Amino acid sequence: MYLFYSFLFCGFICMISQIILDNSKLTPGHITSMLVVVGAFLDSFSIYDQIIKIVGGGAQLPITSFGHSLIHGALAKAETSGFMGIFMGMFDLTATGISAAIIFSFIFTLIFKPRN
Amino acid sequence: MRNTKYENIALRHKAVEKRGENAFLAFMSGGFMGMIAEGIIEFLIFQFHMSRVDAATFMIVIFIFFASLFTALGFFDKLVQKYKCGLLIPITGFAHSMISCCLDYKREGPIYGMGSNMFKLAGSVILYGVVSAWFFGMIRFLIGGVG
Numbered sequence: 001m002y003l004f005y006s007f008l009f010c011g012f013i014c015m016i017s018q019i020i021l022d023n024s025k026l027t028p029g030h031i032t033s034m035l036v037v038v039g040a041f042l043d044s045f046s047i048y049d050q051i052i053k054i055v056g057g058g059a060q061l062p063i064t065s066f067g068h069s070l071i072h073g074a075l076a077k078a079e080t081s082g083f084m085g086i087f088m089g090m091f092d093l094t095a096t097g098i099s100a101a102i103i104f105s106f107i108f109t110l111i112f113k114p115r116n
Numbered sequence: 117m118r119n120t121k122y123e124n125i126a127l128r129h130k131a132v133e134k135r136g137e138n139a140f141l142a143f144m145s146g147g148f149m150g151m152i153a154e155g156i157i158e159f160l161i162f163q164f165h166m167s168r169v170d171a172a173t174f175m176i177v178i179f180i181f182f183a184s185l186f187t188a189l190g191f192f193d194k195l196v197q198k199y200k201c202g203l204l205i206p207i208t209g210f211a212h213s214m215i216s217c218c219l220d221y222k223r224e225g226p227i228y229g230m231g232s233n234m235f236k237l238a239g240s241v242i243l244y245g246v247v248s249a250w251f252f253g254m255i256r257f258l259i260g261g262v263g
Contacts, residue, residue: 002154010206011143018142018201024178028204028262029213029237035205036245058150060172061179061206063241070249071256078257082238086253092245097207098175098242101184102234104217106158108188109230114219115190 003071006058009051013062032063038068138200147201153179153206176207183208184215213237 017031042048048068052059059065070090077089091098153175160171186192192212196203202208215234221229235242 002158003151006148006150006154007232010153011147011202014146014149014202015139015143018139019135019203021201022133022138029240031201032205032209033240033244036241037215037248040245040248040252044256057154057172057175058147058241060176061117061150061153062146063205063207063210065212066207066241067249070245071253074249076207076251078253083201083257086250086257090249094245096173097176097180097210101211101214101238102178104184104236105211105218106214107227108184109218109222111189112219114222115176 002056002058005055006023006061008058009055010058010061013064035062035064036067039064040071041067043068066094066097141199143200145199146205149208150207179207180211181230183211187212187215188219210238210241 006089013035017035020031021028039048042051042064048059048064049072052065052068070093073089073092073094074086075089078085081088086115127193156169156175157168160166160174161168166174173200183192186195192203193216196209196212204212214234214237217238218230218234221233223229
């Protein structure tokens with residue numbers, strides 16, 4: 001059942017952003033930034049955690065999950081370290097994604113030549 | 117007379133925006149990506165007995181790896197032109213923007229080309245993500261009841 005919910009949720013987010021992209025002058029950069037803010041907002045009161053529990057992997061793939069893991073790590077650290085935990089735990093969960101993107105794009109840029 | 121003729125010709129060659137079809141394609145491709153993600157997670161849990169959190173982290177690394185490999189090989193751009201938001205909104209779009217900036221500026225050298233242009237598009241995602249996460253985190257912290 002997770003598979004079906006993943007299909008619906010991920011497709012729904014992509015469809016909404018495609019509709020916004022077609023009917024306004026915003027670029028994909030605007031839309032991804034907006035979705036990150038939406039993800040962070042949804043997780044500030046643990047709504048996104050509930051969505052992940054229901055949907056599974058389909059909710060962790062879109063870029064909204066990036067905002068969710070930023071604030072999730074910050075709040076988890078704030079529980080133990082207090083106020084400064086928000087700064088300390090910010091990149092706890094997203095570090096994998098960012099460092100993987102940096103490392104792979106560096107290696108592949110060294111190996112391959114630009115096509116166009 | 118000439119004006120109307122010209123307008124007719126211009127109208128005929130105008131690019132037709134197929135909004136409905138675009139939205140449908142984005143839905144199908146985005147949903148397919150989400151299904152693959154969930155499939156990978158379940159495969160990792162079943163095969164290697166990982167916890168769900170570890171498997172999700174692994175899944176994101178796999179997606180970023182393939183997105184950057186396909187962009188470097190050159191055919192991810194064509195897929196993005198066809199499916200648009202279906203591939204730009206998942207984490208593949210993040211990796212795609214980073215490596216395409218990096219490849220474009222490769223000839224300007226490793227420091228001022230690759231290094232300083234890598235986060236050209238992805239930087240906005242990180243900036244607004246961190247600022248909004250800090251802002252909402254502060255609100256949650258001040259209202260009380262973190263956890």
